[in-house]
Amino acid sequence: MGILVLGTVALDTVKTPFGKKDFMLGGSAVHFSIASTLFTEVSLVAVVGEDFPAKHIEFLLDKGIDLTSLIHCPGKSFKWQGEYSGDLNCALTLNTELGVLSSFNPSVAAKQRDIQYIFLANVDPDVQARLLSHMRRPRLIGLDSMNFWIKHKRPSLVRLLKKVDIFVANDQEARDLSGEINLVKAAKKLSRMGPRMVLIKKGEHGVLFYSKAFTITLPAYPTEKVIDPTGAGDTFAGAFMGYLAKSGKLDIATIKKSLAYGTVAASFNIEDFGTAKTSCLTLADLNKRLKELKKIVTF
């Protein structure tokens, strides 16, 4: 089927109790694409600056990701610097340099405008809406956001919610946007705001999926190896949407399996810095851990 993802391509500097890495390949669209490409063809829509290392571009091309709509702009690439401490569940942003992202106007190559599976990873909701206006035959649209936009661009985000099929949020974002503390209530309320499906990611506590037809909840894959959780949510979304695009279905069995793939993909992501682990991941690796997860939760 193929999937198109809009998001960020970034250079991440991350400090955790296990060390510090500078200017790693990162960004929502990157983490999403790496996971998604295990299931389907991925077209990436993003922007990078003049300083963006050629090796990262080569890596993404090697992965088979279509970079036709990755714009190279004069200026600096988007850079994020963050730190995790304690339970590594929450990132403290130390610095953000938007660079070329601040004036990003996404353009989609003509041949990509008919792609039916679309994921709007975390960028400005107005940019997400602009991307969507280019697409001719959307069949399934996923949307992610973050607290910054919930706070500063709420009307744009609420407008966009009406146009998408799946809203993906972490627990705090779901609570902030819905005003509900109980996550089942939050999911229901978010669904009433537009999307027929809501996916709430709870980090180490797994995931809650809501649609009118069914509610699904899965625990995270239990692991003690948590090195760097950056991009885990995007990796989850990438595997989840990738499997949906590959299968072309939305029944309960398919949704469950896509959530399970998201869960195990994210569990690999956190095991090393940046994309170190996911960059060499195969579908066989995912399937092996999927089997383990199945054994863990089936009673």
Added chain:
Amino acid sequence: MGILVLGTVALDTVKTPFGKKDFMLGGSAVHFSIASTLFTEVSLVAVVGEDFPAKHIEFLLDKGIDLTSLIHCPGKSFKWQGEYSGDLNCALTLNTELGVLSSFNPSVAAKQRDIQYIFLANVDPDVQARLLSHMRRPRLIGLDSMNFWIKHKRPSLVRLLKKVDIFVANDQEARDLSGEINLVKAAKKLSRMGPRMVLIKKGEHGVLFYSKAFTITLPAYPTEKVIDPTGAGDTFAGAFMGYLAKSGKLDIATIKKSLAYGTVAASFNIEDFGTAKTSCLTLADLNKRLKELKKIVTF
């Protein structure tokens, strides 16, 4: 097989966003027994004061719970007053009147000393150890505690840990006692302190079970009906241990099913104040929801 539980029998006053109830039947041994008695014969070891309402005693007897070792002492019954706000995940203790609990010396009727399944619900670890010294043929010993004892009676608790098979804790207690933030690491470390099995209850996020042979994780039953979570952990433990006692086995399939029973029993407990919901619960109710949970997590 039968199970013996040591714990508190209390009069609980609870305030939540949904109302306030005064002097309800409560306490760790009560919540545990009500759930456990759906699976096996339960003998309760606890103390109450002169003011303890006869109707509560009648209710427990009606449930078939053996109260031979429930001591009636001169003085006031143990009373707890708490309040929940926000996400109802954390109780704020407003007042505790220990009453007869402060000098509680458990005694076990001769005929009960051969019971092989034992659960030491949350009381002073020295009292828990004293109870254990009465038991002649323990086969499976479960232990619960709380932050107060972790802080104020750590050496006693650590000594007791070496004598039990299953340690049951909530996530915060597991972290406090182990010094580990990652819950898989915490469970492993707690297991190295004595118990061959560790069960970490994560409230709305489900449960993590660890033994050397296997790790299991289950999400909570997704519900938006959370009225009063008091006793949910003890209800979980009651159904969990009750099913283990009934089955007499400890293989992975049995442990999984016992965790699932604990999960659904707890999900009923939180749906109303005190024991309002669990007091009229049947095994058929549990089995029905068990089937739903199975459908939710199986992929």
